[in-house]
Amino acid sequence: MSRVCDRDRDRAVDLVQQAYADGRLSSTELELRLERALTATFADELRPIVADLPDGTVRLWSVGGNLTRTGHWSVPRRLRVESEYGRVRLDLSRAHIPHPRLDIELCLTYGHATIILPPRAGANTDGVHAAWGRVTCKTPARPRPGGLDVHVTGDLPYGRLTIRASRK
Known part of the structure; x- marks a missing residue:
């Protein structure tokens, strides 16, 4: 059995709180699930707490084409971006x-x-594994007060990632 890491516990708490905000859970169910999530010791204890809740992840994928999101687009809480050979551009500056x-x-x-x-956003790339790839982050790891907190994870065997602030 593996022990629960803070990231997994935080994710479970976020899912439970979002489900309550969406009207999927009563206040009693919210309290019960939060208590179980916050006191969980092993990863197996978190699974039943969130098993029936949608995780809100949106998947964007391409084999060789480009994935671009710019302008005034609605950003989900979680994005999974998969690209084998293409370029990905996520412009959050006006989203x-x-x-x-x-x-x-x-x-x-x-x-x-x-x-x-x-502006004021920060990006944490500690969860990115770049074997032969490269990660360049030109922003602070933590957002300034009121700024967006972006956490980037994933695998870049030969891929590259650049994170920068808006030039506007």
Whole structure:
């Protein structure tokens, strides 16, 4: 059995809180699930707490083409981006982002991703594994007060990732 890490516990708490906000859970169910999530010791204890809840992940994928999101687009709480050979450009500078934290999971085999952050945002790339790839983050790891908190994870065997602030 593996022990629960803070990231997994935080994700379970976020899912439970979002389900309550969406009207899927009563206040009693919210309290019960939060208590179980916050006191869980092993990963297996978290699974039943969130098994019946949608995780809100949106998947974007391409084999050789480009994936581009710019302008005024609605950003989900979680993005999973998969690209084997293409380029990915996620411009968050004018996007509608209704939550304070955004989780982006990247799977870039040979591709290149550029993520452009809005003012005051920060990006944590500690969860990115780049074997022969490269990660360049030109923003602080933590957001300034009121800024978006972006957490990037994933695998870049030969891919590249660049994160920068908006030039506007």
